[in-house]
Amino acid sequence: MGRAPCCDKANVKRGPWSPEEDAKLKSYIEKHGTGGNWIALPQKIGLKRCGKSCRLRWLNYLRPNIKHGGFTEDEDNLIIHLYITIGSRWSIIAAQLPGRTDNDIKNYWNTRLKKKLLGRQRREQQRGTHRRGGQNCNFSLNPRPPPQLVAPPPFLPPSNSAFTDIPITPPFDPKFSYDQPQILLPNNNWENLIMYDTSDRNISCSQNQHPFIKNSTVHDQHQLGSDINFRTFDEENIPEDQVMYPTPQSDGQDCLSAVDMINSSWGDIISCLFYPSAISSYGFCMPDENTTGLLGYSE
DNA sequence: AAACAGCTCAACCGCAGGGTA
DNA sequence: TTACCCTGCGGTTGAGCTGTT
Numbered sequence: 001m002g003r004a005p006c007c008d009k010a011n012v013k014r015g016p017w018s019p020e021e022d023a024k025l026k027s028y029i030e031k032h033g034t035g036g037n038w039i040a041l042p043q044k045i046g047l048k049r050c051g052k053s054c055r056l057r058w059l060n061y062l063r064p065n066i067k068h069g070g071f072t073e074d075e076d077n078l079i080i081h082l083y084i085t086i087g088s089r090w091s092i093i094a095a096q097l098p099g100r101t102d103n104d105i106k107n108y109w110n111t112r113l114k115k116k117l118l119g120r121q122r123r124e125q126q127r128g129t130h131r132r133g134g135q136n137c138n139f140s141l142n143p144r145p146p147p148q149l150v151a152p153p154p155f156l157p158p159s160n161s162a163f164t165d166i167p168i169t170p171p172f173d174p175k176f177s178y179d180q181p182q183i184l185l186p187n188n189n190w191e192n193l194i195m196y197d198t199s200d201r202n203i204s205c206s207q208n209q210h211p212f213i214k215n216s217t218v219h220d221q222h223q224l225g226s227d228i229n230f231r232t233f234d235e236e237n238i239p240e241d242q243v244m245y246p247t248p249q250s251d252g253q254d255c256l257s258a259v260d261m262i263n264s265s266w267g268d269i270i271s272c273l274f275y276p277s278a279i280s281s282y283g284f285c286m287p288d289e290n291t292t293g294l295l296g297y298s299e
Numbered sequence: 300a301a302a303c304a305g306c307t308c309a310a311c312c313g314c315a316g317g318g319t320a
Numbered sequence: 321t322t323a324c325c326c327t328g329c330g331g332t333t334g335a336g337c338t339g340t341t
Binding site: 017069 | 306307308309310311312
Binding site: 015016036037038039051052055059088089090091102103106110 | 326327328329330335
């Protein structure tokens, strides 16, 4: 038996939306909201549309402050960077670009940006191997690794710092995932946890503090034994002068800025940290059997 | 002017996962 | 625990537009 359809396809209109339909939907949602039920919405308004279609139309077209087309160079670079870092997670990428929808970005990537990046890659290859952070670096347009990462990125912790490697022994806690990332520590002490990026800059993270926001408090932080599961941060009303910006890298490949990160959930950021690609700025190391982690304590 | 190819992007589809009875 | 409903997501489609021959 097949899956039950979400609506009666014989009795719903499909295809492009008319201005009248747009007006009906927009006016209703602006007055009453969605009511938390998209399926029931079209019947309430008297639209012969599937609830999913209404939702899509609102989110991608009618919602206020939507921008269409005209992507800036900065937006291009951010999309490329995020795609290479986290793959085709369009909703997360869209969350970093105010006014842009995941559908728009997906279309833009598939029709133009991918070609642009391929062109850039070809030019780089013609000029020789692209170098970054002192290491050879070839990136791929299929960057998202399978869920079980085994090979660590090319990164070594700074040799001259007071740094103690903490062995992280696989297999990972099965709770580890993109969406509920965890940092596994060998004990409960995570005072002055240090995170390194690929250019040896460090970002200190004291207990209960957002690593990029001074004097911030971590809410809903779960610590079970040696597992720390970051979940929710109070991301509103953060004074600009309280945000610590990681400095741009000398090779021009900027890392994600702290502000960009604040606009998304911390889980997304940690995902980036744990899923570095060849040119990811933040080089958390996914250990194999012989590597130690890049989590460390200052002394 | 017509035919064709390539491109764009709105819309659709099916699946996964969360919530709830 | 299970079944069902709903939402959100990423992949895909196809109508319409634009450029080329």
